Each structure stands twice: as C-alpha cells, then as structure tokens.
Amino acid sequence: MSKKQWFFVILVVLTGAVIVFAPLPVRAAPPTQRTFRVEAGQFAYAPAVLEVNPGDTVTIELVSTDVVHGLYLDGYGVSVTADPGQTAHLTFTADRSGSFRFRCNVTCGALHPFMIGKLQVGPNLWLWRAIALTVLAGLAILILHPSLPKAQAS
Amino acid sequence: MRSELTGFPLVKTLLKNRWPQLLVWFVMLAGFLFAILSGFFGTPVGNRNFGIVFVWIAWWAVLILVAVPFFGRGWCAICPIPLPGEWLQRGAIMDPPGKKPRWFNLRWPNRLRNIWLQNLTFTLVALFSIIILTTPKVTAIVLAAMLFLAIGMSIVFERRTFCRYICPVGGFIGLYAQAAPMELRVKDKQVCLACKDKPCYNGSEAGYGCPWDVFPGGLTKNTYCGLCMECLRTCPYDNIAINTRPFSADLAKPSTRMDEAFKAFIMLGAAMIYAGVFLGPWGGLKLAAYSFGSLAWFGYTAAFLVFIFGLLPALFLGAVGIGKALTKATITLKKSFTAFATALVPLGLMFWVAFSLSFVLTNAAYILSSLSDPFGWGWNLFGTTAMPWQPYLTTLLLPLQTLALVVGLLWTARTAQKAGTEVNLSPIPVIVFSTAATIAMLGLLL
Amino acid sequence: MKRSELLSRILIVAGVLIVLAAPFAARTIGAQGVVEIHGRMAESGGWTPSTIRAQAGVPLHLRLTSDDVMHSFAIGQSDTPAVDVLPGQMTEVTLTFDKPGTYTYYCTRWCGPNHWRMRGTIEVTGDDFASPQPGTPPLYMMLNLDIDATHPASVTPIGFPDAQRGATFSTLLPVNYMSLDYYRSHSPAQVVQELRADPALASLSNSDLWDLVAYIWQTNTTPEGLAEGQRLYAQNCAACHGETGRGNGVFSADIHALAGKYPANFSDPATMLGAGPALLQGKILRGGMGTGMPSWGPIFTDQQTWDLVSYLYTFQFREMKK
Numbered sequence: 024m025s026k027k028q029w030f031f032v033i034l035v036v037l038t039g040a041v042i043v044f045a046p047l048p049v050r051a052a053p054p055t056q057r058t059f060r061v062e063a064g065q066f067a068y069a070p071a072v073l074e075v076n077p078g079d080t081v082t083i084e085l086v087s088t089d090v091v092h093g094l095y096l097d098g099y100g101v102s103v104t105a106d107p108g109q110t111a112h113l114t115f116t117a118d119r120s121g122s123f124r125f126r127c128n129v130t131c132g133a134l135h136p137f138m139i140g141k142l143q144v145g146p147n148l149w150l151w152r153a154i155a156l157t158v159l160a161g162l163a164i165l166i167l168h169p170s171l172p173k174a175q176a177s
Numbered sequence: 178m179r180s181e182l183t184g185f186p187l188v189k190t191l192l193k194n195r196w197p198q199l200l201v202w203f204v205m206l207a208g209f210l211f212a213i214l215s216g217f218f219g220t221p222v223g224n225r226n227f228g229i230v231f232v233w234i235a236w237w238a239v240l241i242l243v244a245v246p247f248f249g250r251g252w253c254a255i256c257p258i259p260l261p262g263e264w265l266q267r268g269a270i271m272d273p274p275g276k277k278p279r280w281f282n283l284r285w286p287n288r289l290r291n292i293w294l295q296n297l298t299f300t301l302v303a304l305f306s307i308i309i310l311t312t313p314k315v316t317a318i319v320l321a322a323m324l325f326l327a328i329g330m331s332i333v334f335e336r337r338t339f340c341r342y343i344c345p346v347g348g349f350i351g352l353y354a355q356a357a358p359m360e361l362r363v364k365d366k367q368v369c370l371a372c373k374d375k376p377c378y379n380g381s382e383a384g385y386g387c388p389w390d391v392f393p394g395g396l397t398k399n400t401y402c403g404l405c406m407e408c409l410r411t412c413p414y415d416n417i418a419i420n421t422r423p424f425s426a427d428l429a430k431p432s433t434r435m436d437e438a439f440k441a442f443i444m445l446g447a448a449m450i451y452a453g454v455f456l457g458p459w460g461g462l463k464l465a466a467y468s469f470g471s472l473a474w475f476g477y478t479a480a481f482l483v484f485i486f487g488l489l490p491a492l493f494l495g496a497v498g499i500g501k502a503l504t505k506a507t508i509t510l511k512k513s514f515t516a517f518a519t520a521l522v523p524l525g526l527m528f529w530v531a532f533s534l535s536f537v538l539t540n541a542a543y544i545l546s547s548l549s550d551p552f553g554w555g556w557n558l559f560g561t562t563a564m565p566w567q568p569y570l571t572t573l574l575l576p577l578q579t580l581a582l583v584v585g586l587l588w589t590a591r592t593a594q595k596a597g598t599e600v601n602l603s604p605i606p607v608i609v610f611s612t613a614a615t616i617a618m619l620g621l622l623l
Numbered sequence: 624m625k626r627s628e629l630l631s632r633i634l635i636v637a638g639v640l641i642v643l644a645a646p647f648a649a650r651t652i653g654a655q656g657v658v659e660i661h662g663r664m665a666e667s668g669g670w671t672p673s674t675i676r677a678q679a680g681v682p683l684h685l686r687l688t689s690d691d692v693m694h695s696f697a698i699g700q701s702d703t704p705a706v707d708v709l710p711g712q713m714t715e716v717t718l719t720f721d722k723p724g725t726y727t728y729y730c731t732r733w734c735g736p737n738h739w740r741m742r743g744t745i746e747v748t749g750d751d752f753a754s755p756q757p758g759t760p761p762l763y764m765m766l767n768l769d770i771d772a773t774h775p776a777s778v779t780p781i782g783f784p785d786a787q788r789g790a791t792f793s794t795l796l797p798v799n800y801m802s803l804d805y806y807r808s809h810s811p812a813q814v815v816q817e818l819r820a821d822p823a824l825a826s827l828s829n830s831d832l833w834d835l836v837a838y839i840w841q842t843n844t845t846p847e848g849l850a851e852g853q854r855l856y857a858q859n860c861a862a863c864h865g866e867t868g869r870g871n872g873v874f875s876a877d878i879h880a881l882a883g884k885y886p887a888n889f890s891d892p893a894t895m896l897g898a899g900p901a902l903l904q905g906k907i908l909r910g911g912m913g914t915g916m917p918s919w920g921p922i923f924t925d926q927q928t929w930d931l932v933s934y935l936y937t938f939q940f941r942e943m944k945k
Contacts, residue, residue, distance in 0.1 A: 067460020088873040091693035107733035108862030130710035133311040150623045153579040161612040164590035207642040225711025270631040555713025
C-alpha cells in the first residue's frame with residue numbers, strides 16, 4: 024500500500040477510536056425514583072422493554088402470572104424470583120448506561136432460556152457507536168479501494 | 178503465504194495413521210449416541226439435559242466460533258454421523274477395500290448433484306429450531322434420523338452421499354469453509370496429470386476412493402472436501418498436502434452457482450431471524466415460532482420463508498442490478514447475482530458468530546451442570562450439578578459482537594470488490610446492502 | 624481380517640455398548656430403596672406416582688424432580704418443611720411416619736391455575752391397629768351452616784372498624800361476647816346486631832359497636848396467629864384472591880372463564896361481614912362450590928385454618944397497633 028493509503032488507514036482507525044471511546048454529551052435528566060410493574064408469564068415479560076435514565080433508582084415489581092419466574096438483569100447481576108400471588112420487588116440504582124437484557128432465571132418451561140426483556144438506561148449509545156463504526160467501515164473500504172470499474176466499451 | 182502443515186513429520190504421521198483418527202471418532206460417536214440417549218431417556222427439561230446442552234450450546238459454540246472459521250470443514254473430519262454407515266458400506270473399519278463393493282453402490286443422480294437438498298434440510302431445521310432446541314426428545318429424533326438416514330444412504334449409494342448432499346450442517350460448513358485459513362490441496366498438478374489410476378478417487382490397497390466424491394487433483398476450493406484424509410493415504414506420490422493460508426483465499430474467485438448463492442441467503446436470513454426470535458424481547462414472536470400448527474405459526478412460517486427466499490434475494494438482486502446499470506456491463510444478471518453472492522459468505526459467517534456469542538455465553542453455565550448430571554437423574558459426576566446458572570462475560574459481549582460484525586462487513590466489502598473486479602461490475606450497491614444488513618443485525622443484537 | 628481391524632471392531636462395539644449401557648446400570652443400582660417422584664403441572668399429570676406406600680416407623684427415601692417448572696413438596700398437616708422440586712434436578716428427602724394413615728403430599732409453589740390439584744397420597748401401614756378416633760365434625764357442620772349459600776351482611780359499617788378504638792369501649796362489653804366459641808360461631812353482622820340489641824351498650828353509636836366487633840376479633844387471635852395467617856394467605860390464596868384480597872389475583876381471569884364468577888372479594892363488606900369464622904373455615908376446608916376453590920382440609924391443620932380465617936378479617940378490620 025502507498026503512503027497515502029497508510030495515512031488513510033490510520034485516519035480511519037483514529038476515527039473509529041473516536042467513535043468508540045469519545046464521551047458523548049448526554050442530556051442528564053435528574054435521577055428519579057421509578058417503579059415498573061412487570062408481569063411475567065410463559066414466556067415473556069409485559070412490558071418487555073423498560074426505559075430509565077442513568078442514575079434513576081429503579082424498582083421492578085415482578086408479578087408472575089402462571090408459574091414461578093425470575094428476573095436476572097445482565098450487566099448488573101441482580102435478580103429476583105416471584106411466585107404467582109406474591110409480587111417480588113427488585114430495587115437497584117441504574118448507574119450503568121446502555122442496553123441490558125433481563126432474563127428469567129428460574130426454569131419455567133420449554134422456552135425458559137428465551138424469556139427475555141430489555142432495560143434501556145439512557146439512550147442506547149453503544150448501538151449508535153456501532154452503527155457509526157459500521158458506516159465508517161463501509162465508507163473506508165469504498166474510499167481505500169475505489170471499486171467503480173470503468174464502463175464497458177460496447 | 179501458504180505453509181504446509183503436512184510438511185511437519187509428526188503432523189503427517191498423525192493424519193495418515195488411521196488410529197488417531199479412529200480414537201477421535203470413537204469419542205465423538207460415543208458422545209453422539211450418548212446425546213441421543215439422554216434426549217430420549219433423560220429429563221425433558223432442556224437446559225438440564227446433556228443432549229440439548231452439548232449439541233446446541235457446546236458443540237454449536239465450538240463449530241461456529243472455532244471449527245468453521247479456522248479449520249473450514251474441520252468438524253466434518255471428526256463427525257460421527259457417517260461412520261456406522263460407512264463401516265457397513267465398506268464392511269470394515271480399518272481394512273482396505275475389497276475387490277467388489279458390498280452393497281448397491283449406486284451413483285448419486287446427476288440432477289441432485291448440488292446443494293439444493295441441503296438448502297431444504299437446513300431451512301427445515303431452522304424453521305423448527307425453537308422446538309428442536311428446547312425439547313430433548315425432538316433433538317434426539319433429529320439426531321437419530323440423521324444417523325439412520327446416513328446409514329441407509331451408505332447402503333444404497335456409493336461414498337458419503339448423506340454428508341455431501343443431505344446433511345443440513347454440511348451445507349453451510351462447506352460454504353463458509355471457503356473463508357477458512359486451512360486447505361487440502363495437491364502439491365503439483367503435473368503429478369496428477371501423469372498419474373494413471375487416480376487412486377485418490379478410485380481407491381487402492383492403501384485406502385478408499387474419496388468418500389466426498391471429489392477429485393483431489395481438481396480441488397480449488399474447500400467447499401466439498403471433508404478432510405477425511407483418505408487421499409493422504411492413497412496417493413502413491415505423496416502429492417497431497419494440508420496447508421495454512423490467508424483467510425478468505427477461496428473467495429477471491431467468485432462463485433457461479435445459484436444453489437450456493439441461496440445457501441448464503443438462507444444463512445444470512447436465518448441469523449437475523451434467530452437474533453430476533455431467540456434474543457429479542459418479543460414473546461409473541463417466540464410463541465408463534467413454537468406453537469406448531471397454530472395460525473400464528475403459519476404466519477411465522479410464511480414470514481420466515483418470504484424473508485429468506487423472497488425479500489433478501491430480491492433486495493440483493495436490486496443491488497446487483499443497480500451495479501450492473503452503473504457500469505453498463507454486458508454480463509447476465511444471473512452471473513452477476515451468483516458472483517456477488519460470494520461476498521455474503523463472510524457476512525453470514527460473522528452474523529452467526531455474533532449471534533452465537535450471545536447465545537453461548539448466556540447459556541454456557543449449563544455445560545458444566547449437565548456434564549455432572551447428563552440425564553437429570555440426580556448424578557453429580559464432577560461435582561457441578563448444582564452450579565447456579567449465570568451468564569458469562571456480559572461486559573465483553575457487546576464489544577465482541579460489534580467487532581465481529583464490523584470485521585464481517587469489511588471482509589464482505591473487500592470480497593464484493595474482488596468479485597466486482599472479476600465480473601467488471603460496480604460492487605457499491607452490494608456493499609450498501611451489506612452495510613444495511615449489518616446495521617439491522619446490530620439493532621437486533623444490541 | 625487384519626489385527627488392526629479386529630482391534631478397531633472390538634473398540635467400537637464394546638466401547639459404544641459400555642457407554643450406552645452404563646447409565647442404565649447406574650440408574651438401576653441407584654434406584655434401590657428409593658422412590659422417585661416426578662412432578663408436572665396438574666394439566667400434564669401432576670405427581671407421578673401419585674400414591675406411595677410406606678410403613679410406619681420405616682424411613683421412606685424419596686427422590687423428587689420436576690419435568691417442567693418449579694414445584695415444591697410438602698406433607699399436609701405436618702411441620703416437615705417444604706422442599707423445592709427443581710426442573711431437571713433431583714432433591715432427596717427422607718420421611719418417617721410414626722402413625723399409620725393416609726397422608727397427603729402437595730405442591731406449595733404455584734405452577735398454574737390447577738396447582739392446588741397437584742396432590743398425592745402416602746398410605747402408611749403399620750402395626751398400630753388402634754382404630755382411628757372419630758374426629759369431631761368441623762364447626763360449620765355442628766352449626767348447620769350452608770357453606771354454598773350466599774351470606775349477605777344485613778348491616779355494614781360506614782368506615783373501617785378499628786380494634787384499637789373498640790378497645791376503649793371494652794369495659795362496657797359483657798364477657799360472654801368475648802369467648803372463642805361466640806367469636807367463631809357468629810358473623811360480624813350478627814355480632815353487631817346482638818350488640819345493638821344489648822341494653823348495656825345502648826350508649827354506643829353504630830360505629831362504636833363495629834369497633835367493638837373488630838376488638839372482639841382481635842382478642843380472639845394472636846400476633847403469631849395473624850402472621851401465620853398472612854403467610855398462608857400469601858402462599859396459597861393470593862394467586863386467585865389477590866394480594867389485596869379483592870378477588871383479582873393473577874388467576875382470577877382463569878377462574879372466571881371456568882366458573883363464571885371471580886374469586887371471593889374479601890374486601891367487600893357486604894359479603895365478608897355476613898360470613899362468620901365457622902362459615903369461612905367450612906369454605907376453606909371443603910372448597911368446591913363450583914368455583915374451583917380448593918379443599919384445604921387435608922393440607923392445613925386446625926390451628927392453621929383458624930389463623931387463616933383470622934387473617935381474612937384484616938381486609939375488613941384495622942388491627943390494634945403493636
């Protein structure tokens with residue numbers, strides 16, 4: 024590769040690093056107390072997607088509607104189990120931002136490993152960064168190796 | 178940048194001698210039969226059953242994260258499914274071929290000498306996967322069916338027709354093997370030209386003719402060589418070598434086959450659907466996929482088939498068509514379609530890697546517990562039965578998935594450019610298609 | 624056949640046979656002297672086996688597993704603690720029954736709307752041939768109460784009867800109203816009517832009398848009894864009757880689809896205050912009533928049933944502060 028191409032590659036890598044690591048200004052809403060009533064039934068949570076702001080104190084009231092279910096939150100590692108008729112409470116501070124899946128951690132039937140919900144703490148920054156990185160990759164290849172062949176002579 | 182692995186005497190001996198291979202086969206066969214047994218007789222609770230856990234979590238992880246990306250058809254080299262049939266077909270485990278074939282030894286019909294049947298079997302497995310993956314008895318039935326089919330086909334047909342033309346797994350392993358950094362090739366084609374008997378294909382006292390129905394001297398791609406090592410044993414000129422090579426070497430020459438192109442779409446589409454169904458928060462979708470025979474299931478099936486066989490190829494065709502229009506090329510649309518479909522090989526592979534990372538890291542804990550109590554009968558062979566479930570490496574997961582998908586896109590874009598150069602077409606629309614698909618997959622996974 | 628061929632055949636055949644046979648051999652050996660019970664949701668078969676035989680004084684070794692969801696195993700009217708029965712895992716329990724008889728085992732973790740039907744029996748035989756004592760019939764039978772009839776309260780309070788306030792009038796209350804027998808055999812509406820008719824309490828308002836009714840209830844229970852009642856309610860009743868007693872539990876829609884009615888609303892004074900403890904005990908013991916209400920007779924001890932009845936009135940009366 025020529026010097027120009029090397030320079031370009033380094034530029035792309037640096038841009039990529041900026042995309043991945045640059046702290047983005049997030050509109051910081053003041054942290055509040057939030058409570059969600061989440062119903063758990065074979066094999067889904069309702070609501071399945073919860074949105075909070077970073078720093079919020081989140082309480083999930085887990086209501087099992089058929090059998091014993093659990094709720095384990097990826098990334099935070101906290102969990103709770105609820106029997107039908109006994110609402111369980113899980114309280115934690117949403118100090119980590121991003122998108123976290125929560126899943127059932129009490130075997131509750133055939134589709135148990137796929138009983139999944141999502142907690143969104145703040146905007147899904149990582150997804151935006153990943154998308155930006157993807158677009159950068161596509162553009163980089165196109166610029167690095169110009170690939171529009173010359174039109175065919177008829 | 179090729180390096181000959183079989184140049185190392187130890188490697189060559191280990192591969193040529195039949196005993197190391199047999200010992201590995203024995204372990205695989207025992208494990209496979211044990212998995213079927215536990216599926217039929219063990220606990221019906223999927224995540225505590227050896228069959229489910231070791232096939233769909235442990236074996237799948239090794240297959241898609243290690244074996245295929247780094248060793249191509251490496252799994253086929255040790256897969257136990259063809260073995261009982263092949264031993265029956267040959268009438269021997271170690272002995273060389275006899276004068277006449279023992280059974281019907283029919284030739285596989287010409288019309289079926291493609292991977293369309295494998296496209297069908299994989300689509301079926303993918304469609305029913307949520308039922309198969311969660312029900313031990315169904316997994317056992319699928320595995321047993323593959324075994325009996327392989328045995329039956331070995332009795333009726335010559336060579337390994339199950340592996341080459343039917344096996345749902347073999348279809349995509351072959352496709353993605355093109356991307357791997359390992360290959361089996363002849364060292365010098367002139368030697369093959371001068372060779373009269375071609376024992377690598379026809380067999381000899383040293384071993385059997387290629388069970389994969391491949392002429393080693395003509396191998397230019399990894400797609401159909403199953404790494405069984407017979408040709409290493411039969412070639413009288415020591416002209417067969419296993420080499421390491423750069424990734425993606427086979428993708429430099431674009432494909433011309435429609436069956437392989439559709440295999441790429443099936444894999445790409447299935448990875449996206451799996452990401453939504455298995456890893457998404459949409460319970461209704463999962464139930465629709467699971468409740469076989471219901472109205473919702475028919476809707477799911479229709480959407481599944483339309484997405485994989487209709488929408489994705491149609492969008493791709495549009496992208497190819499735009500590329501054709503941009504460069505006013507004279508090549509047929511069909512040729513451009515299959516040529517560019519080659520670029521979907523690395524994309525699909527990395528889609529599956531990204532999906533499987535989540536699937537496996539979340540459920541890997543079950544591997545240890547089911548090892549200690551494979552049937553759910555209360556055993557504790559290694560003391561890990563009561564290990565509580567927890568997902569592993571959750572903080573690393575998103576970066577790893579992103580890395581896999583971005584690398585996949587770079588790789589795909591590069592492959593599309595090479596294909597474009599070969600057929601003199603603009604790859605830009607295909608690169609845009611791949612970028613859009615990657616973004617969609619990111620949205621599903623992250 | 625070459626020697627390598629022979630060796631390889633032996634390896635494969637013998638090896639595979641051993642690998643396949645070993646689990647079953649181990650299982651047969653391990654099954655000696657143990658009864659293995661599989662639990663499934665009632666809709667899928669409940670307990671298998673559902674009848675077990677044992678001998679009095681001889682330890683009964685049980686191995687329990689669930690084939691679907693989380694269950695648990697407990698013996699009715701016994702203080703042996705419940706054990707969780709985990710899907711795909713085995714739990715071992717050893718029970719020894721001193722007296723012969725029929726014992727009921729049941730699931731204590733809700734596993735669907737038919738969870739309460741998940742029951743089995745252990746028939747314990749023994750040398751103790753003493754004929755079983757004829758038990759005393761439950762109070763509702765002795766009082767000839769019809770537990771299937773409706774029980775509207777003839778009068779209802781305006782506010783929430785408060786036992787603490789009622790305590791302040793307790794000096795005026797004739798002693799016969801405080802006895803356990805009186806409390807158990809009269810509905811709160813009946814009590815308030817009798818209190819109204821009593822000249823000793825003529826100075827008190829209707830609201831005061833209701834507070835006295837609450838006070839009578841309070842004195843006939845203990846904090847431990849109420850705590851036990853609350854525990855029993857949460858574990859056994861809340862799933863249908865609701866955590867706040869309103870008849871809106873997670874299975875109330877299923878019950879309504881099945882029986883055309885919702886589970887009883889304990890917070891409704893019009894019906895609840897017309898039901899006396901004996902009537903409530905009867906409903907709990909016998910169940911039925913075409914509503915899917917379980918029969919708890921084999922499960923709760925006498926004291927547990929009365930504790931639960933006492934707890935049910937907390938949806939109507941305010942307890943005294945501790």
